[in-house]
Amino acid sequence: MVDIRDVEVIAPNFKRRLSGVTSTIIQLVPVQHALGQKIAVLGPGLPRSLPSVRFRDLIQLWTKPKGRPCRVWHARRNVEMLPAILLRDLLRMKIRIVFTSASQRRHSGWSKFLIRRMDAVIATSGKTAAYLEVPNTVILHGIDTKRFQPPTDKAEAKTVLGLDPSMKVVGCFGRVRRQKGTDLFVDSMISLLPDRPDWCAVVAGRATGPHRGFEAELKERVAKSGLADRILFVGEHTNIPDWYRALDLFVAPQRWEGFGLTPLEAMATGVPVVATDVGAFSELVAEGEAETGLVIAADDLKAMIDATAAFMDDPSRLAAAGANGLARTWNGFAIEAEARAIGAVYESLMR
Structure with missing residues (x-):
């Protein structure tokens, strides 16, 4: 816990179950804190290592932080916008509200109502910004380039x-389910690997809950193709950077995605990417x-089979794209750059 009197930015997390939003907070807040941003989280489902404040500390929001006219x-999420509006407009607490939108679909009337009452809005991609009806700042997600980096020895x-x-x-990482296009990847491999x-x-x-049957069907399909020893289902791992380092090519086969960090994680590891045109993939992968x-x-x-074959059958193209991906992530997608850009939005509201 930190003293809220020393906090200028509150990052609430009002959803207990792990989600992409929760993961973003977990990865971003330590970087923001290390850069000198006086930020703390609020709510359940977050590591104790993060600087945090308690709900009872919110009474301090009637007072200004030292040297600032307000907090941010x-x-x-909607559930985090609504209480902030009540704190600001009903209780007259000294806060201004930033909302980050990652949604690539038309917002409901309720969401539009809340978003119109924000002091600033951040979109996580150009596609996301196109669905917003208010002024916004596009700030693409970044990744930890210290955690995701090439191996010194690929064979090892x-x-x-x-x-x-x-x-x-060649790898495909993420939840095993139809939305993620795991079946498209598997079918591509069944077509490509025999030759x-x-x-x-x-x-x-x-694979969770109802998606376990989907995974079982894919494994059966692989077994019938005679490729069970070459199309491997390795399950979920906490050491996922190690798996990226073992790859020569990555495929992101999603049918739908809000943003999607896997292409960046692969590129930061020096691995070329074949990605579908969903989420922010077209803004991350350079052609x-x-x-x-x-x-x-x-x-x-x-299209997936043809694009994957284009890299499998051309070692020099594979190597060049891997080197280009590494340079692109280091130069433009480090998580520190994302944190600084968000910090600039905070500063504009606290001046």
Whole structure:
């Protein structure tokens, strides 16, 4: 716990279950704090290591922080915008409200009502901004480039995970479910691997609840193809950067995505990406002269097969795209840059 009198920014998390929003807070707040932003979290479901305040501390919001006219409340959900509006407008507490929108769909009337009452709005991508009807600042997510970085020895990185170091590896990471396009990846591999004996594939992620049947069907499909020893379902892992380091190519096959960090995580590890045109993927993956991968239409199996084959069959293109991806993430997508850009929004409201 920290003294709220020393806090200038409150980042609430009013959802107990882990979600993409919660993960963003967990990754971003330590970086913001390290950069000197006086930020604390509020709510359940967050690590105790994060600077935090209690609900009873909110009574202090009637007073200004030292040297500031107000504090900032950074909401990321409707349930976090509404109480902030009540604190500011009904109780006249000295706060201003920032909302980060990651949604790529038309907002409900209720969401529009809340968003119109924000003091500032951040969109996580250009596509997200297109759905907003208020002025906003686009700030793309960044990643921890210290956590995600290339291996010093690719063969050793594969060996540590029990993979054959002589094989090239293509991976698909994330929840195993139809929305994530895991079936498209598996079907692509069933088509591609028989003619490419030097490649194998890895699906890393967990199937939950009703999606377990979907995963079982995919495993059965793989078994019938005779590729069970080369299309591996390795489950969910906490050491996911190690799995990226073992890859030679990454495929992001989603049918829908809010933002999607996996292409950045792969690129930061020096791995080229084939990604569908959902979420922010088209804003992350560069095509053309400084190619880091290819962006294809969503739910298009033939396009996925063709794009993946283009890298599998061209080692020099594969290597060049990996090097370009590494440079692109280090130069433009470090999480510190995201934190500084958000900090500039805070500063504009606290002047």
